[in-house]
Amino acid sequence: MSLRLQSPLPPVPEDTARVAQIAFRRGNPYLLLRTRLGTIFADTEFADLYPARGQPAYAPWRLALVTLLQFREGLSDRQAAEAVRARIDWKYLLALDLTDPGFDYSVLCEFRGRLLQHDATGRLLARILDAARDQGVLKGRGRQRTDSTHVLAAVRDLNRIELLAETLRAALNAVAALVPDWLRRVVPSDWHERYDRRIEDARLPTTGLKREVYVLQVGADGCRLLDALDGADAPPLAVALPSVAVLRRVWARHFARAGDGSPLAGAGIRLRPVQGRGPGDRIESPYDVDARFRAKSGTDWTGYMVHLTETCDPDLPRLVVHTDTTPANVHEAMRTAAIHAALASSGLLPCEHLVDAAYVSAEHLVTARERHGIALIGPTRPNQSWQMREEDAFQVTDFAVDWERHRVRCPEGHESTSWGAYRDKASGRPFIRAGFKPAVCRLCPAKPRCTRAASRRLSLHPRAEHEALAAARQRQESEEGRRLYGQRQGIEATIAQGVRSFGLRRARYRGLAKTTLQSVATAAALNVDRLAAWLSLRPLAPTRTSRFKALTA
Secondary structure, rough: OEOOOOOOOOOOOHHHHHHHHHHHHHOOOHHHHHHHHHOOOOHHHHHHHOOOOOOOOOOOHHHHHHHHHHHHHOHHHHHHHHHHOOOOHHHHHHHHOOOOOOOOOOHHHHHHHHHHHOOOOOOHHHHHHHHHHHHOOOOOOOEEEEEEEEOOOOOOOOHHHHHHHHHHHHHHHHHHHHHHHHHHHHOOOHHHHHHOOOHHHHHOOOOOHHHHHHHHHHHHHHHHHHHOOOOOOOHHHOOOOHHOOOOOOOHHHEEEEEEOOOOOOOOOOOEEEOOOOOOOOOOOOOOOOOOOEEEEEEEEEEEEEEEEEEEEOOOOOOEEEEEEEEEOOOOHHHOHHHHHHHHHHHOOOEEEEEEEHHHHOOHHHHHHHHHOOEEEEEOOOOOOOOOHOOOOOOHHHHHHHOOOOOEEOOOOOOEEEEEEEEEEEOOOOEEEEEOOOHHHHHHHOOOOOOOOOOOEEEOOHHHHHHHHHHHHHHHHHHHHHHHHHHHHHHHHHHHHHHHHHOOOOOOOOHHHHHHHHHHHHHHHHHHHHHHHHHHOOOOOOOOOOHHHHOOOO
């Protein structure tokens, strides 16, 4: 496919405009967007995705718009292609004649493939934001807020036995499609009884010895296939299959070659002890190797996390300016710096960034301020020491730190006698430890309020981080700070809209790259919806009040 650039882009045909104006006398979001924003996209923005020679491709500016409309209305590729043929408002926005037959639905999949291949998925959101800038409703150095929600992978949840058997079955199907004659010679006939059908449709042993025998049999079968693929006569194309690589990873995690024989089926194979489902490289499905398991706040799922960042300036529309999609087991704190870097590259850095506690640390507070000039606003993580739980106990903030003299003065007026800089063995982060003389602490009348050890030892952040934490806690306790941070909860409405109206909760596709495309297209479609509402002067809906609550209002 090649691209034939159109300059200028075609206007709306007269018949299409006339019929649309008659059909939508009370207005229509797509007609308004076309009138106020024009075509939004241009073919030149996608020219690098197409080769110089080949059959002419369908106009990419139209495909980009169709993609946004598709995600705005939750349509499949077939339904979106049908809407292009049948709906007047779509034809108006796309500048198509009333008799235009549209395109085959597969063109949309091919267009998304080009975006993924050239790492160009971000252009869908970037162009919408450029149009918002042109309208004067999006400005840099404002106020933004960020939060995340979970996305369910487009695969079935599997227990450990189902994962092992289905991984082997997926590899067998992939090899059979590529080199059937070779596989026919390698596998024994009884494998068809175990792997011809989906594992979820089979009656697996529930408990006891039969279940253990089945698992070891599957492990032995997988090792036999891997040994055959490692042989000299193995087809190179089969060895390089992605499903075979997944089989190797899963077997390396779950099985080990035993040194002695076993009376059970699969002699020479033993099952490794269960390893946790927390952060790690555990594959949860052979059909989506990027999806990960996570448990958070009473919810557990297999899939991804999507982080949405939107503007929240007064008297301007709430527009999503950035999305960040990660496997589910990537903690929010690991994405704060990445989100700021992405906003900086797009020229959309905020002055104030409202986030919840998961995104805040002492290091983040300092880095955001010094590197990007951002005031990161959010609750700091609570101190888990017993002093925080006791009402009259001395906390770290009650100690005065003299950074020049490397001394700490306790509430009773005693000075520390030791000061040292160290690094945490797990994270490598620096910290300072200051200690007091045991003889002084032992005689101090306030010792029960201070420490239960022989003497008090304080672990402090480096000076910049310590002062940033103190300032953040002071702001958090002030009335003005609580009122400012209260605006963060507005992002929950955006997430709710994305989940309920735009299908954000469930992944349409498999893999991190395609799920990222979905989140970007969803954010762009959400912005289209909000720009249309803003241009039509439709105000934000007020918070709902139940009839029962209204009785006491």
